[in-house]
Amino acid sequence: xxxxxxxxxxxxxxxxxxxxxxxxxxxxxxxxxxxxxxxxxxxxxxxxxxxxxxxxxxxxxxxxxxxxxxxxxxxxxxxxxxxxxxxxxxxxxxxxxxxxxxxxxxxxxxxxxxxxxxxxxxxxxxxxxxxxxxxxxxxxxxxxxxxxxxxxxxxxxxxxxxxxxxxxxxxxxxxxxxxxxxxxxxxxxxxxxxxxxxx
Amino acid sequence: xxxxxxxxxxxxxxxxxxxxxxxxxxxxxxxxxxxxxxxxxxxxxxxxxxxxxxxxxxxxxxxxxxxxxxxxxxxxxxxxxxxxxxxxxxxxxxxxxxxxxxxxxxxxxxxxxxxxxxxxxxxxxxxxxxxxxxxxxxxxxxxxxxxxxxxxxxxxxxxxxxxxxxxxxxxxxxxxxxxxxxxxxxxxxxxxxxxxxxx
Amino acid sequence: xxxxxxxxxxxxxxxxxxxxxxxxxxxxxxxxxxxxxxxxxxxxxxxxxxxxxxxxxxxxxxxxxxxxxxxxxxxxxxxxxxxxxxxxxxxxxxxxxxxxxxxxxxxxxxxxxxxxxxxxxxxxxxxxxxxxxxxxxxxxxxxxxxxxxxxxxxxxxxxxxxxxxxxxxxxxxxxxxxxxxxxxxxxxxxxxxxxxxxx
Amino acid sequence: xxxxxxxxxxxxxxxxxxxxxxxxxxxxxxxxxxxxxxxxxxxxxxxxxxxxxxxxxxxxxxxxxxxxxxxxxxxxxxxxxxxxxxxxxxxxxxxxxxxxxxxxxxxxxxxxxxxxxxxxxxxxxxxxxxxxxxxxxxxxxxxxxxxxxxxxxxxxxxxxxxxxxxxxxxxxxxxxxxxxxxxxxxxxxxxxxxxxxxx
Numbered sequence: 001x002x003x004x005x006x007x008x009x010x011x012x013x014x015x016x017x018x019x020x021x022x023x024x025x026x027x028x029x030x031x032x033x034x035x036x037x038x039x040x041x042x043x044x045x046x047x048x049x050x051x052x053x054x055x056x057x058x059x060x061x062x063x064x065x066x067x068x069x070x071x072x073x074x075x076x077x078x079x080x081x082x083x084x085x086x087x088x089x090x091x092x093x094x095x096x097x098x099x100x101x102x103x104x105x106x107x108x109x110x111x112x113x114x115x116x117x118x119x120x121x122x123x124x125x126x127x128x129x130x131x132x133x134x135x136x137x138x139x140x141x142x143x144x145x146x147x148x149x150x151x152x153x154x155x156x157x158x159x160x161x162x163x164x165x166x167x168x169x170x171x172x173x174x175x176x177x178x179x180x181x182x183x184x185x186x187x188x189x190x191x192x193x194x195x196x197x198x199x
Numbered sequence: 200x201x202x203x204x205x206x207x208x209x210x211x212x213x214x215x216x217x218x219x220x221x222x223x224x225x226x227x228x229x230x231x232x233x234x235x236x237x238x239x240x241x242x243x244x245x246x247x248x249x250x251x252x253x254x255x256x257x258x259x260x261x262x263x264x265x266x267x268x269x270x271x272x273x274x275x276x277x278x279x280x281x282x283x284x285x286x287x288x289x290x291x292x293x294x295x296x297x298x299x300x301x302x303x304x305x306x307x308x309x310x311x312x313x314x315x316x317x318x319x320x321x322x323x324x325x326x327x328x329x330x331x332x333x334x335x336x337x338x339x340x341x342x343x344x345x346x347x348x349x350x351x352x353x354x355x356x357x358x359x360x361x362x363x364x365x366x367x368x369x370x371x372x373x374x375x376x377x378x379x380x381x382x383x384x385x386x387x388x389x390x391x392x393x394x395x396x397x398x
Numbered sequence: 399x400x401x402x403x404x405x406x407x408x409x410x411x412x413x414x415x416x417x418x419x420x421x422x423x424x425x426x427x428x429x430x431x432x433x434x435x436x437x438x439x440x441x442x443x444x445x446x447x448x449x450x451x452x453x454x455x456x457x458x459x460x461x462x463x464x465x466x467x468x469x470x471x472x473x474x475x476x477x478x479x480x481x482x483x484x485x486x487x488x489x490x491x492x493x494x495x496x497x498x499x500x501x502x503x504x505x506x507x508x509x510x511x512x513x514x515x516x517x518x519x520x521x522x523x524x525x526x527x528x529x530x531x532x533x534x535x536x537x538x539x540x541x542x543x544x545x546x547x548x549x550x551x552x553x554x555x556x557x558x559x560x561x562x563x564x565x566x567x568x569x570x571x572x573x574x575x576x577x578x579x580x581x582x583x584x585x586x587x588x589x590x591x592x593x594x595x596x597x
Numbered sequence: 598x599x600x601x602x603x604x605x606x607x608x609x610x611x612x613x614x615x616x617x618x619x620x621x622x623x624x625x626x627x628x629x630x631x632x633x634x635x636x637x638x639x640x641x642x643x644x645x646x647x648x649x650x651x652x653x654x655x656x657x658x659x660x661x662x663x664x665x666x667x668x669x670x671x672x673x674x675x676x677x678x679x680x681x682x683x684x685x686x687x688x689x690x691x692x693x694x695x696x697x698x699x700x701x702x703x704x705x706x707x708x709x710x711x712x713x714x715x716x717x718x719x720x721x722x723x724x725x726x727x728x729x730x731x732x733x734x735x736x737x738x739x740x741x742x743x744x745x746x747x748x749x750x751x752x753x754x755x756x757x758x759x760x761x762x763x764x765x766x767x768x769x770x771x772x773x774x775x776x777x778x779x780x781x782x783x784x785x786x787x788x789x790x791x792x793x794x795x796x
Contacts, residue, residue, distance in 0.1 A: 008294040012769055014287045022285075064298055064762065065712040071288045072301045076271070078285075079278070086221075086277075088213045089270045095207040099263055099566055101514030102271045105308045106301065108517060112709050115662040116499030119506060123521010165661065168497055172609055211570055263563065264513040298765055300713030307716060311510050314463040315698030318705060322720010364462065367696055371410055406692040412685045420683075462696055469686045470673070470699045476683075477676070484619075484675075486611045487668045493605040497661055500669045503706045504699065 012064065019067040022074045026148055032132035033057045036156035039130055040121050041163055048163070056159040056166075063113050066155065069106045073147030081144040096139075096146045103150045110154035114161035122157035126150060211263065218266040221273045225347055231331035232256045235355035238329055239320050240362055247362070255358040255365075262312050265354065268305045272346030280343040295338075295345045302349045309353035313360035321356035325349060410462065417465040420472045424546055430530035431455045434554035437528055438519050439561055446561070454557040454564075461511050464553065467504045471545030479542040494537070494544045501548045508552035512559035520555035524548060609661065616664040619671045623745055629729035630654045633753035636727055637718050638760055645760070653756040653763075660710050663752065666703045670744030678741040693736075693743045700747045707751035711758035719754035723747060 023030075034053035041048055060066055079085050080093040092100040107126075111118040129137050129149070136149040222229075233252035240247055259265055278284050279292040291299040306325075310317040328336050328348070335348040421428075432451035439446055458464055477483050478491040490498040505524075509516040527535050527547070534547040620627075631650035638645055657663055676682050677690040689697040704723075708715040726734050726746070733746040 008290060008296075009768070009772070010291070010296055010298060010765060011287065012765065015291070018285070018287055065300065068291070068299050068301050069304075071285075072275070075284055075288055076275075079283075084278075084283070085274055086217070086270075088210065088217055089274055091207060092209070092214070092267070097207075097209055098562060099209060099515060100267050101264065101517075102267050102305065102308070104514040104517045105268075105304060108514070109301070109304045109713060113712075115710075116502040116506065116706060117497060119499075119502045119517070120521045120524040123518045124525040126518040127522040164496060168607060168609065171606070175606070208569070208573070209566060211566065297761060298714060300716075303713040303716045307713070308514060312513075314511075315507060315701040315705070316696060318698075318701045318716070319720045319723040322717045323724040325717040326721040363695060367408060367410065370407070374407070406688060406694075408689070408694055408696060409685065413689070416683070416685055463698065466689070466697050466699050467702075469683075473682055473686055474669070474673075477681075482676075482681070483672055484615070484668075486608065486615055487672055489605060490607070490612070490665070495605075495607055497607060498665050499662065500665050500703065500706070503666075503702060507699070507702045 015064065015067050015071070016062065019061055019070050022071060023061075026074055026077070026145070027143075028132060028136075028148065028152055030054055030057050030061075033152055033156050033159070035131050036125055036133070036153065037159045037163070040125065040156065040160045045163070045167055052163070053159065056162045057155060059162060060110075060113065060155050060158045065113050066110050066158070069109050070151055070155075073103065073106050073151045077144050077147045080146065081142075093146045094144060096144075100146075103147045106147060107150035107154035110151065111157045111161075114158045114165065117164060118154075118157040118161035121160045122154050125153040125156060214263065214266050214270070215261065218260060218269050221270060222260075225273055225276070225344070226342075227331060227335075227347065227351055229253055229256050229260075232351055232355050232358070234330050235324055235332070235352065236358045236362070239324065239355065239359045244362070244366055251362070252358065255361045256354060258361060259309075259312065259354050259357045264312050265309050265357070268308050269350055269354075272302065272305050272350045276343050276346045279345065280341075292345045293343055295343075299345075302346045305346060306349035306353035309350065310356050310360075313357045313364065316363060317356040317360035320359045321353050324352040324355060413462065413465050413469070414460065417459055417468050420469060421459075424472055424475070424543070425541075426530060426534075426546065426550055428452055428455050428459075431550055431554050431557070433529050434523055434531070434551065435557045435561070438523065438554065438558045443561065443565055450561070451557065454560050455553060457560060458508075458511065458553050458556045463511050464508050464556070467507050468549055468553075471501065471504050471549045475542050475545045478544065479540075491544045492542055494542075498544075501545045504545060505548035505552035508549065509555045509559075512556050512563065515562060516552075516555040516559035519558045520552050523551040523554060612661065612664050612668070613659065616658055616667050619668060620658075623671055623674070623742070625729060625733075625745065625749055627651055627654050627658075630749055630753050630756070632728050633722055633730070633750070634756045634760070637722065637753065637757045642760070642764055649760070650756065653759050654752060656759060657707075657710065657752050657755045662710050663707050663755070666706050667748055667752075670700065670703050670748045674741050674744045677743065678739075690743050691741055693741075697743075700744045703744060704747035704751035707748065708754050708758075711755050711762065714761060715751075715754040715758035718757045719751055722750040722753060 031050070031054065034050055034057050037053040037057060038048065038050060041053070061070070076085070076093060080090060083090065085093060091097070096103075104126075107122065108119075111122045125133060126149075133149050133153060136145040136152065230249070230253065233249055233256050236252040236256060237247065237249060240252070260269070275284070275292060279289060282289065282293075284292060290296070303325075306321060307318075310321045324332060325348075332348050332352060335344040335351065429448070429452065432448055432455050435451040435455060436446065436448060439451070459468070474483070474491060478488060481488065481492075483491060489495070494501075502524075505520065506517075509520045523531060524547075531547050531551060534543040534550065628647070628651065631647055631654050634650040634654060635645065635647060638650070658667070673682070673690060677687060680687065680691075682690060688694070693700075701723075704719065705716075708719045722730060723746075730746050730750060733742040733749065
């Protein structure tokens with residue numbers, strides 16, 4: 001039968017692409033997230049470049065755990081904007097209700113990807129709402145970003161944690177300390193892939 | 200103007216009632232959740248009654264944090280059942296994708312309400328799927344309970360933690376140890392309320 | 399036999415008292431924590447009093463989950479101060495190592511007691527280090543407060559969440575909305591206790 | 598001056614080595630942890646080998662977040678065994694008090710390293726106590742493993758999550774789906790390192 005159901009199989013590439021697509025469609029650029037990272041980290045690493053910040057944001061967004069949270073949060077924002085949630089969830093998300101904390105919970109699953117050291121940075125930007133977060137919090141536009149503003153702050157906090165880990169690794173390398181590879185297998189797998197590439 | 204927007208104000212009672220309504224509508228009774236609690240706790244408290252289990256489930260469900268997670272999770276299940284989520288989130292929730300963990304994240308915000316001691320009980324019932332959880336995991340019905348099965352297990356785990364705290368308090372009271380009220384204010388507030396009631 | 403081991407039985411009062419004792423001994427007063435709460439909340443509740451802030455800090459500190467985290471964290475600080483931890487844990491805690499995040503993890507178990515809405519407030523005070531937190535972060539004293547500064551910020555954040563929940567309940571009561579008691583049983587138990595008191 | 602203090606600098610290699618050392622010293626082998634992984638995963642991946650399980654345990658143990666939790670937990674176990682904690686923390690850890698949940702909190706920071714999909718596996722082994730966990734829970738030995746048993750279960754659960762992520766990646770590669778590298782930079786960095794090695 002032609003309409004026999006094809007067994008479900010996750011397509012990780014589709015999940016990654018949808019994450020990029022929806023962030024873009026909801027008006028958030030990687031550069032804007034990277035600017036939050038710069039704001040959080042320039043004090044500690046004066047030589048930090050925007051390229052590094054963007055790169056680290058991209059690395060955070062390549063994680064499945066992060067993609068799941070981004071997609072789920074944006075989906076709830078979009079449905080709230082269209083008025084399609086049931087009461088009183090519709091009203092709580094529409095009004096960014098202070099006692100509704102599921103947006104913070106999703107944000108934390110993002111921050112957690114690079115460990116607890118990012119908790120502080122998340123709280124800080126979530127409170128002060130610098131840069132893109134101010135725009136996402138503007139309640140006069142008719143757009144609903146109850147989840148997205150927390151998500152963007154969380155991605156920036158996670159990217160900051162990632163930078164902290166990498167900078168430490170760089171320092172230790174310079175000091176001639178032996179490298180303790182975070183993920184030797186990963187590297188091995190890729191070097192095998194590279195071997196198969198045409199020269 | 201008659202169509203002036205009434206400022207949003209959270210109605211906690213409506214949130215509590217919607218939580219009960221949606222659990223019922225999705226086919227889960229308090230008794231079934233209480234049976235999971237009994238399964239988890241009877242070994243430790245042989246005299247535990249179903250009435251106590253039901254009561255503790257009700258207390259868990261009276262918490263705002265829990266209500267928020269229950270409503271958000273069921274909403275996503277319902278929308279997935281109606282095919283109204285965007286791809287590939289639709290496919291991931293529809294198929295209870297193993298690498299999609301946002302359902303576990305919401306479940307954990309429920310378990311957490313009575314602290315980390317409930318983590319173990321949650322994982323245990325979520326793995327073994329006893330009682331109502333087996334029915335919720337039946338993929339042949341056309342119903343989607345990707346969130347609800349984790350939520351129900353989490354409510355049972357939280358109720359188990361609550362029982363552990365209460366049983367300890369009972370033991371200490373019998374031993375004549377002074378009571379360290381968990382929440383003196385709460386009691387005071389209620390006794391004041393009661394004073395104002397007509398006799 | 400006289401030296402037969404008495405079976406272990408938790409004494410909750412002793413745990414609560416040790417929590418107060420150790421906070422005091424490490425130089426932190428409830429008033430100082432309450433000042434952090436005031437700083438975080440006065441913007442939202444202009445009529446908030448220091449008495450209310452202190453009371454809410456006390457309520458947070460009456461929770462077992464909080465007491466466990468406070469005692470464990472202070473214990474590790476004290477042992478680090480005495481140089482009694484094994485290497486390299488000793489060095490990491492002694493130097494408040496940036497990539498050591500177990501202090502933040504304990505802090506989060508405190509914040510979580512009143513739900514995810516406190517995450518933001520925790521991060522904010524943990525970053526800005528106002529009031530007592532500045533003193534706890536002074537690395538020139540020889541004292542080690544790697545855990546305590548996060549713990550104090552977390553207690554203040556949790557107390558802020560508690561206030562947010564209570565203030566909402568007050569608003570709803572004034573609006574004549576029926577009360578949905580957070581914990582009916584608790585009230586019932588206490589009113590029974592009060593009945594047994596001599597007049 | 599010869600006694601001038603050398604500025605503190607984290608040595609990641611020392612942290613990694615201490616983690617291995619202390620697990621070994623407390624009687625836990627990587628093979629035993631790998632056996633828990635096999636128990637949890639063989640149902641889903643019939644061809645899974647012990648080598649793969651061991652490798653994944655090693656990868657989990659190479660993460661800083663995991664090392665911090667392992668070292669902190671074992672330190673508290675050791676101090677409790679030596680009777681060096683203050684009361685009543687000493688008694689709570691010594692007796693693996695049911696209402697003391699800081700051990701579970703540390704365990705969760707380990708599970709979280711590969712996301713929320715590991716929560717269930719952790720709870721399951723923590724409840725059933727198979728293999729090495731049964732030995733660690735034997736209260737008749739005089740040894741205290743209040744933290745270590747949760748830590749070992751958490752490492753096994755995290756390794757299981759890691760396997761789930763890798764197996765999915767393998768399936769997608771076989772299906773000819775393009776690879777979305779989890780961490781392109783990592784691979785690039787290592788391939789650069791390899792270029793510098795003598796042939």
